[in-house]
Amino acid sequence: MATTFVTTHPLVEQFEASAKAAVATVEIIDRTPAALRDAIWRAAGDANRVLFAPPQDLPAELFAEFARDPRVVSQPSAEELVNTPAGVTEAFAGVARTGSVCVDVGYQRTGMASLLAPLHIAVVAAETIVPQPRDLFRDDVLGGKGLTRSFVFITGPSATADMGPLVRGVHGPHRLHILVLR
Amino acid sequence: MAAPVNPIDIQPRQVANKSDKKALLAAIRMTLGVQSAAIRRNTQTFNRNRYTAVARIADYDALKDRARKTKENAIANLPELLRQLEASVRANGGHFFLAKTAADANQYIRDVLVKHDVKLVVKGKSITSEETRLNHSLEAVGIKVAESDLAEFILQVADEQPSHIIAPALHYSRERITALFKRKFQTNLPLDTGEELTRFAREILRQQFIAADAGISGANLIAADSGSLMLVESEGNIRMTTTLPPLHVAIAGIEKVVPSRADFQSFIELLPASATGQPLTSYVSILRPPLPAPSFAAPGKGTKPREFHLVLIDNGRSRMREDSVLHEALYCIRCSACLNVCANFETVGGHAFGGETYSGGIGGSWEAGTGKLMNARFSELCTGCSRCVPQCPVRIDIPWLNQNLRQRMNHEDGTSLTKSLFGSLTGSAPQDKSAPLPKQFFANYHEVGKWGTRFASLANGSSHMPLARKFMQNALGVDSRRELPAFPPKTWEQLFREEPRVEKAATIEPGIAMLTDTFTNYGSPERGMAAVRVLRAIGVDVELTPSIPDGRAAMSQGMIDTAREQARAMATMLRPYLDSGRKIAVVEPSVLAMLRFDCKHLLDDEATIAALASNSFEALQLVWDMATEVGIDLSAAFPAAKSRFGTRLFYHAHCQQRTCSAASQTIDVLRAAGFDVVTSSVECCGMAGSFGYKRDFYELSMAVGADLFAQVRDAEQDGGPRILVASGISCHEQLMGGMGRTVLHPAEVLLSTLRK
Numbered sequence: 001m002a003t004t005f006v007t008t009h010p011l012v013e014q015f016e017a018s019a020k021a022a023v024a025t026v027e028i029i030d031r032t033p034a035a036l037r038d039a040i041w042r043a044a045g046d047a048n049r050v051l052f053a054p055p056q057d058l059p060a061e062l063f064a065e066f067a068r069d070p071r072v073v074s075q076p077s078a079e080e081l082v083n084t085p086a087g088v089t090e091a092f093a094g095v096a097r098t099g100s101v102c103v104d105v106g107y108q109r110t111g112m113a114s115l116l117a118p119l120h121i122a123v124v125a126a127e128t129i130v131p132q133p134r135d136l137f138r139d140d141v142l143g144g145k146g147l148t149r150s151f152v153f154i155t156g157p158s159a160t161a162d163m164g165p166l167v168r169g170v171h172g173p174h175r176l177h178i179l180v181l182r
Numbered sequence: 183m184a185a186p187v188n189p190i191d192i193q194p195r196q197v198a199n200k201s202d203k204k205a206l207l208a209a210i211r212m213t214l215g216v217q218s219a220a221i222r223r224n225t226q227t228f229n230r231n232r233y234t235a236v237a238r239i240a241d242y243d244a245l246k247d248r249a250r251k252t253k254e255n256a257i258a259n260l261p262e263l264l265r266q267l268e269a270s271v272r273a274n275g276g277h278f279f280l281a282k283t284a285a286d287a288n289q290y291i292r293d294v295l296v297k298h299d300v301k302l303v304v305k306g307k308s309i310t311s312e313e314t315r316l317n318h319s320l321e322a323v324g325i326k327v328a329e330s331d332l333a334e335f336i337l338q339v340a341d342e343q344p345s346h347i348i349a350p351a352l353h354y355s356r357e358r359i360t361a362l363f364k365r366k367f368q369t370n371l372p373l374d375t376g377e378e379l380t381r382f383a384r385e386i387l388r389q390q391f392i393a394a395d396a397g398i399s400g401a402n403l404i405a406a407d408s409g410s411l412m413l414v415e416s417e418g419n420i421r422m423t424t425t426l427p428p429l430h431v432a433i434a435g436i437e438k439v440v441p442s443r444a445d446f447q448s449f450i451e452l453l454p455a456s457a458t459g460q461p462l463t464s465y466v467s468i469l470r471p472p473l474p475a476p477s478f479a480a481p482g483k484g485t486k487p488r489e490f491h492l493v494l495i496d497n498g499r500s501r502m503r504e505d506s507v508l509h510e511a512l513y514c515i516r517c518s519a520c521l522n523v524c525a526n527f528e529t530v531g532g533h534a535f536g537g538e539t540y541s542g543g544i545g546g547s548w549e550a551g552t553g554k555l556m557n558a559r560f561s562e563l564c565t566g567c568s569r570c571v572p573q574c575p576v577r578i579d580i581p582w583l584n585q586n587l588r589q590r591m592n593h594e595d596g597t598s599l600t601k602s603l604f605g606s607l608t609g610s611a612p613q614d615k616s617a618p619l620p621k622q623f624f625a626n627y628h629e630v631g632k633w634g635t636r637f638a639s640l641a642n643g644s645s646h647m648p649l650a651r652k653f654m655q656n657a658l659g660v661d662s663r664r665e666l667p668a669f670p671p672k673t674w675e676q677l678f679r680e681e682p683r684v685e686k687a688a689t690i691e692p693g694i695a696m697l698t699d700t701f702t703n704y705g706s707p708e709r710g711m712a713a714v715r716v717l718r719a720i721g722v723d724v725e726l727t728p729s730i731p732d733g734r735a736a737m738s739q740g741m742i743d744t745a746r747e748q749a750r751a752m753a754t755m756l757r758p759y760l761d762s763g764r765k766i767a768v769v770e771p772s773v774l775a776m777l778r779f780d781c782k783h784l785l786d787d788e789a790t791i792a793a794l795a796s797n798s799f800e801a802l803q804l805v806w807d808m809a810t811e812v813g814i815d816l817s818a819a820f821p822a823a824k825s826r827f828g829t830r831l832f833y834h835a836h837c838q839q840r841t842c843s844a845a846s847q848t849i850d851v852l853r854a855a856g857f858d859v860v861t862s863s864v865e866c867c868g869m870a871g872s873f874g875y876k877r878d879f880y881e882l883s884m885a886v887g888a889d890l891f892a893q894v895r896d897a898e899q900d901g902g903p904r905i906l907v908a909s910g911i912s913c914h915e916q917l918m919g920g921m922g923r924t925v926l927h928p929a930e931v932l933l934s935t936l937r938k
C-alpha cells in the first residue's frame with residue numbers, strides 16, 4: 001500500500017474541501033507525465049474521445065504521455081467539439097475558500113474544452129492556489145494574470161434551480177474533476 | 183382594469199403595470215392564489231443560504247464599506263468613466279454605443295444584427311434588456327431570439343415578466359413548469375422531474391447555441407480601465423452566449439461601470455453570497471472582449487473574426503443620478519438580498535411586489551427612475567420593516583427610498599378639501615396634506631391616541647360599532663376584520679405618575695430616560711409600566727419623558743415633512759436627558775429604529791444624530807447590558823420558576839429590533855432568568871406597524887403571518903403550550919389575532935417573577 005510522504009499545503013487542503021463542497025471531485029497527484037496520464041484516464045473512464053486544450057502555463061511535456069493516446073482530440077472539428085464526452089484543460093489558478101479553478105477562455109480552445117463536454121477535467125498546480133477569489137484581481141498575485149486575461153472562475157459543475165429542484169448539469173459540464181499537481 | 187374574480191384567470195402581464203391601484207390589488211390576489219408556495223420556498227432558501235454565506239466572509243462589513251465607496255465614487259465620476267470606458271473598448275477592438283433611451287439601444291442592436299444578417303440570436307439573462315423590451319424589437323424585424331437562461335426560457339414560453347431580479351421565474355413550481363411545457367410544446371416526453379425538464383430545455387437550446395449568429399449578454403460590472411466585463415451565472419449559458427457565436431453584444435445600464443478591474447475585488451465575493459448564498463456561483467466570467475476568433479467552424483458557418491459591441495443605456499439613469507434620493511438606487515448591484523429577506527416579497531414575489539421589469543424593495547426606485555413615478559405604486563408593499571437594510575451589500579437604505587417615493591406619489595394623488603381638513607385636525611405638515619386619508623390617519627396616530635384615551639369608553643365602543651367600523655374601512659382603509667387595540671382608560675404617563683415611590687434606592691447611575699412613545703403611551707401602557715418596574719427592580723433610576731410624536735408613523739406613510747417636524751421636536755425634547763448623561767430607553771422597537779438610523783435623514787445636526795443613535799437602547803437590552811456591567815444575577819433577580827405564566831416561552835423579536843441588533847439581549851435576559859425560550863425565525867410577522875390593518879393588505883398580512891403561526895404550533899408539538907412573547911406592539915396584535923391568545927411583553931414576563 002502506497003503511503004504519501006509529502007505534507008499537504010494548508011491551502012490545498014482547504015481547496016480540496018471547498019471544491020468537494022461545491023460538488024467537484026478532487027485528486028492530488030504527483031507532477032509527472034505518467035501520473036497525470038493515469039489520473040486523467042481514471043477520471044475519463046470509458047470516454048472514447050477526450051478533447052484536449054494544450055496548456056500555456058504548465059509545461060507541455062507534462063501532458064505529453066496523455067496527449068499521445070489516440071483517443072485524444074486536440075484539433076477538433078465543430079462536430080467533435082460539441083460531441084466529445086470529456087474535455088481536459090489546465091487552470092492557471094485555484095481558489096482555496098471557494099474551491100474554484102480559473103480557466104483562461106481567451107486562449108485557443110481552452111474555453112470550449114472546459115464548457116462543452118459533460119465532463120471537465122481541470123489540472124491546477126498547487127502553488128497557484130490563492131486564498132480568496134478577490135486575490136485574482138491583484139497585480140502581485142500570479143504575475144497579475146487575473147488582471148489581464150479573459151477567464152472564468154469555475155466552481156463545481158453547471159447547475160440550475162430554475163426547474164424547481166436543484167439540478168446539476170445544465171448547459172455546461174455535469175461533472176468537474178480537478179487534478180491538483182503537488 | 184376589471185380584474186377577473188378567480189386569481190387563476192389573472193395573467194401576470196395584465197397586472198405588470200401597477201400605476202392603477204386596482205392592478206396592484208389584483209396582482210396580490212393572483213400571486214397569493216397561484217404562486218405563493220413556490221415563491222416562499224425559493225426566496226426563503228436564498229435567504230437562509232445568504233445568512234450562511236456572508237457569515238463565512240471574514241471581513242464582510244469592511245468589504246461592504248469598500249463596495250459602497252467604489253459605487254459612490256463611480257456614480258460621482260460617471261461621465262469621466264464612460265469616456266474612459268469608450269476608449270478602452272475601442273482600443274480592445276470593440277464597438278461602443280451609449281444609448282440615451284431604451285428605443286435608441288434597441289435600434290442600435292437591431293441595426294448591428296441586421297447588418298450581419300443575423301437570423302437567430304441567443305441571449306443570456308439580462309434584466310436590462312427586459313427594461314428595453316429588446317426581444318420584441320428584434321422579433322419585429324424577423325430575428326429569432328432564444329432566451330438561454332432556463333428561467334428566461336420559461337418566461338419566454340409563458341410570455342410573462344420577471345418576478346425576481348436574479349431568478350426571474352422563481353414563481354413557477356416544478357409542477358407548473360411541467361404543465362406549461364406540455365401545453366406549449368405539445369410533447370409526450372416525460373417531464374416530471376427537474377432533471378427531465380432541464381434536459382428537455384437543454385436539447386432545444388444546445389441546437390440554438392450552435393446555430394446562433396450572435397449572442398447577447400448583460401453584464402454585472404464593467405471596468406472602465408480595460409473594458410472588462412464581469413458576468414455571474416450558474417448554468418453555463420452566458421459562457422456559451424459570450425464565447426460561441428462570432429458576434430457578441432453586451433447590454434447594460436451605465437451604472438454598472440466601475441473604474442478598474444481591480445475594483446472587482448470588492449464585488450466578486452459579495453455579489454454571489456448576497457444573491458444565491460453561494461461562495462461563488464458555478465461560473466463567474468471575467469472577459470475583455472472581443473475574445474479571439476473561435477478556432478473552429480460551426481456547421482455551415484465560416485470562421486469570422488469575432489466582433490463585440492458594448493451598448494450602455496441611460497434611459498433615465500442620468501436623471502436618477504441628479505436626484506437627491508434616487509441616486510442611491512444606482513449603487514444597486516442587483517443581488518436580490520432585499521427581495522429574499524423581505525417577508526412581503528417572500529409571500530407574493532415580484533408579480534405583485536414589482537413592476538414591468540424590476541421588483542422588490544429596490545424595484546420601486548428603478549421603475550420610477552427608468553419610467554413613470556406611478557409605476558412604483560407597488561412599493562406600497564414595503565412596510566419599512568428595515569430587514570433589508572443590513573443585508574444590502576452596498577448599504578442602500580431601501581425603506582428610505584420607498585418612503586420618498588410614497589411622498590412623491592402622495593403629492594401626485596393631488597389634494598382635496600377633505601384631505602386638507604383632516605390633515606389640519608390631525609397635525610399633518612402643510613406639504614403632507616395631499617396624502618390620502620388613510621395615510622394621514624395612520625401617520626397621525628398620536629392625535630388619534632390622545633383623543634381616543636381621553637374618551638376611551640366612547641372610542642372603544644365606537645370601534646366595535648358596525649357603522650363606525652364601516653366608516654373606518656371605507657374612508658380610512660382600516661380592515662373591519664382586525665380587532666382594534668382598545669384605548670386604555672389611563673395613559674402610560676398617568677400610570678407612571680400614580681406609581682408609588684420605589685422603596686429600593688437606585689444604585690445604577692446616572693439612570694435612564696424612557697421615551698414615552700405614542701404606541702405604548704396610548705396603546706399599551708401596561709407594557710411600558712412593566713419595563714419601568716423591571717428596570718427599577720435592578721436598581722436603575724427611571725424618568726419618563728413627555729409624550730410627543732416621534733415621526734415613525736408619519737414616515738411610514740411617506741409624510742416626510744411631518745416626520746421631520748416631529749423628529750426635530752423629539753430631538754430637542756431629549757437633549758437635556760442626554761446632557762445629564764442619561765441613556766434613552768425605548769419600549770417600542772420601531773421608535774428605537776427612528777433614533778438609531780432614521781433620524782439621520784430627518785435632522786441636520788451631525789452631533790445630535792450621533793448622540794441619539796449611540797445613546798438609545800431597547801429596554802430589555804439595557805437590562806442585559808446593565809446587569810452584565812454591574813454583575814447582577816438575573817436568575818436571582820427574576821427567578822423564572824416563580825412566574826405565574828410558567829417557564830415555557832415562544833419569543834418573537836420585532837423586525838426593526840433585530841436590525842438594531844437589539845433582540846438577542848432580550849433572549850439572553852429571559853434565558854438567564856431561567857426561562858425556556860423558543861424563538862421565531864421569520865423576518866417579519868406581517869403586521870408591520872399599520873400595514874396589516876389596511877383593508878387592501880389584510881390578506882397579504884395574514885398570509886405573511888402564517889409562517890409565524892406555524893412556527894408557534896411547531897414549537898408546541900413537544901411539551902405543550904408556550905406563552906407568546908413579543909417586543910413590538912404590532913407583532914403583539916398580529917400574534918394575538920392569528921393565535922387567538924394572550925401575548926405578553928418580555929418585561930411583563932420578568933415582572934411576573936417578582937411576586938412576593
